[in-house]
Amino acid sequence: MSKQLDLLQGTLDMLILKAVSLGPLHGYGVLLRIQQISGEQLEIQQGSLYPALYRLEHQGWITSEWGESENNRKAKFYRLTAAGRRQLHAETEKWNRMASLIANVLRTTPEEI
């Protein structure tokens, strides 16, 4: 447990978009997918997933559809929209720039100043 990292503020939305970009998922599936691709390293408050999903759908970045789950139960599946794809792309770019920038800053040694 202590190995797990708390989610950075505002990154949950990005992760959800990424998760559903790989294929339609229901809410629980989104959770599993994020845990899976993060190598179980990220701690997500399970319930907080849903307001985020609703918010993303409200923005028009994902869309939902009722369907059947793998164990034949009624479940709501989320899918990325074209707008969501653009948004994910933009967010990813921003994140990468920010990450390399911060990394650079942190690498700075006294001699370089």
Add this chain to the structure above:
Amino acid sequence: MNLLARFRSWLRWMGNGKKLESEMETEMRFHIESYAAELVRKGMSQQEAMRAARIEFGGTESHKDAMRAAVGIRWWGELGSDLRHGWRLFYKNPAFSAVAVLTLALGVGANTAIFSIVNAVLLRSLPYPDPDRLVRIFFNEPGVGLRDVRFSKPELDDLLTRAGVFEDVTPIFEGSEDVTGAKQPERVEGVNGSFSYFSMLGATPQIGRLFGPQDFVPGFAAEAVISDGLWRRAYGADPNVVGRTLRLDNDPLTIIGVLPRGFRHPGPTISGDVEVFGAGGFSGDPFPKPIRGNRVLGAAIGRLKPGLTLEQAQARLTAMAAQLRRDFPTDYPPRAQWTIEIQSLQETLVGKVRPMLLVLLGAVILIVFIVSLNIANLLLARASGRQQEMAVRLALGASRGRLVRQMLTESILLSLIGGAAGIATAVGTLGFILRFVPSNVPRLNEVRIYWVVLGFALLISILTGLVFGLAPALHSAKVALSSAIREGGRGSGYSIKTGRLRDVLIVSELAFAVILMVGAGLLLRTLRDLLQESPGFNPTQLVTANIQLPNPNEPKEDPYHDIPRRAAFDRELLRRMKAIPGVELAAITSALPTTNTNPNAVGGVANEGFAIEDRSVESSQDLRAERIRISSDYFKVLQTTLIRGRSFTEGDEDGKPLVAVIDESTAHKYWPTQDPLGRRVRFARDPTKPWTTIVGIVRDIKSDGLDIDGVPHIYVSTYQDSTKRLSVVLRTSLPANLLEPQIRHEIQGIDPGLPVFNVSSMNDVLDRSLASRRFSADLVGGFAGLAVLLASIGIYGLLAYMVGQRSREIGIRMALGARRDDILRMFLRKGGVLAGVGIVAGLVFSAFTASMMASLLYGVRPHDRLVFLAVPLLLFAVAVLASYFPARRATKVDPMFALREV
């Protein structure tokens, strides 16, 4: 795009809250159960797994709340609960609610009523097709300071054919005419225009037809169109009225059509709506020869060609006038700078009353602000009592924004209830209110509660709700958690913060009251000045009546065709009037004082040109005066001082040398350095007419209105020069209503076809001329009184509240040796300081608002010292008095009781 997606999603859930709830439930249950199933696979018991899954998932209710918020519909549910809560509070506090709703209803109701008038009169377009293209045409001579002079037929033709900016133009002859043949001879308003008058205004008949080009005659047409009102009144709404004959000023006219109920002539009238419409060619008998110098036409309206702006049309007309001046130098002497001006017809109609209506609107808006400030104070007092409720809510996790929203919802609920009551009041009483609006305000018949009026009332209600809700709402949100809870249910004492907020409210209330009082003071002073100002005569114990001799277009029909016949009528009239018991003296005039408000109407006394002997034609071009025909005793009846020379005698009659009496204005204006007595003048500058000798000078008499000074008048003898529009003036100690039957009987004894109208005392005549000033002064004065009352209630309430809250402090002070006088002074000082600050602020604002009222004032400058001195003193005295009662109560606090109470 994003906004659209959000709106679509919001709309989807907004309309289907139940579905949202069930979807959320299903989705979350699926999640928890799936997770539990996995835990079971990892070896937990079913029960344990469900429990763990639920704990891990977190509170479903708060997640659901977050989901609702995510799709933007959470506030909807909250609004519902806030409204229910507000309604309960409202219900639990009937006294407070009743006061708030009642004052609001008054405020919003007054706003609705005034705005409905403003809307109909000022804002709505005129009720004709393409009203923006309708203009009033003025002929001006700015070089000699004259606006709206008369014009001639060739000048009218220039507008139609040469100017190239008008689709159509019609001259307008407004006047009142005698209708005979019905039960009682009746006096109605009439208008004569050209044959295209109706097509220009886009009118269609209710019955029969209207005038068209096929009716053209050079003189007056022998047909008439009548209004819906006259048709119903005089003809009992007879469907076969077309073809019947109407005798108008003895002329038989055939009725060809009836106008629909809603049609109104777009112009000023003398006493009511126009009911008879005639038409003419303005070039043949009875009109003079159509030459440029024969300026007999009074007014004109036109319709601009489509696509032309007012400025473009004006530019072309200015250019055309300049060309005409060059082409006809003898008709347009350079000094006069004769020119043509157009103004939108709407502006012409309503421009005069705009300042008055806007001042009234401003006054009611101030009142509603004062009302809402007062309610804010009440709510603030209540908010202090609700601090604990708010603190508990905060402690339980409500955000401060949420609390502000709840408080605002409550106050807007209150204001909407008050507003609805106000609108209902206004709708119910509008007809009653309109009866008090002076009839010289045009378009009153169009006043209705339109949607835009309801919108305005709603806006005012919501705005007041925000105004009075915001202060207590912000105050509640600032509640300090710990202290409020600790203090418990008892009011939290007079905290510094609330105190300051309430002070600000009171100060603003007083400032608003000052603005209203200054406005009212200025208007009332104007009115008083006008009433006290000498009209140039003694108006007490005078009774007047108006007569109009018929003015048939066919001279053979006219028994009053020439001056000798009219003089005979005048003499007989005076003989009979003097014979009435109780009448001491009688005289005739063509213009009663203060009634010549529409000089270009038929029967109005227009500014006409005259010439002075021995002055060059060139220099006499700007000589103009109003010519008034009077009988010999006129000045004696009016008790107007004859300054020099003599008045008329019975011997100044036809065939004798023509004589005139001038007033001081004329003397100062035209003979500033010479003695006018014995000088000779000639009207219409017509060289074929004999000269008229000036034989006397009298004091100025205010013929054109009490607020109009300096118009030159020349009086002539009615036996030498008369018109058909005349009034009798009787000096008598009897009241008008007692004399009326006898006056009527005597006049109709001479000629049974003559209608007698407007029999009233001279004081009533003067009063009527001030009706609209009186109306606005009374209304604004009433509002100012209300404002003072509300402001003093506000101060009283604040101090009374303070005394209640600080009774313990007072007790301690007294126990420590403070005298009752000290306590009294402490509270009086508080009231005095508040009043002082409010009054000073109000005076600063009034300095601006008063200048905006300048056009409504007469004899008083906007920054009148008396008003600006009296208003603060009066308000300060009232404020101190309002503070005195609670202050005195403070001195009655029993120290022992106050100390023990805690």
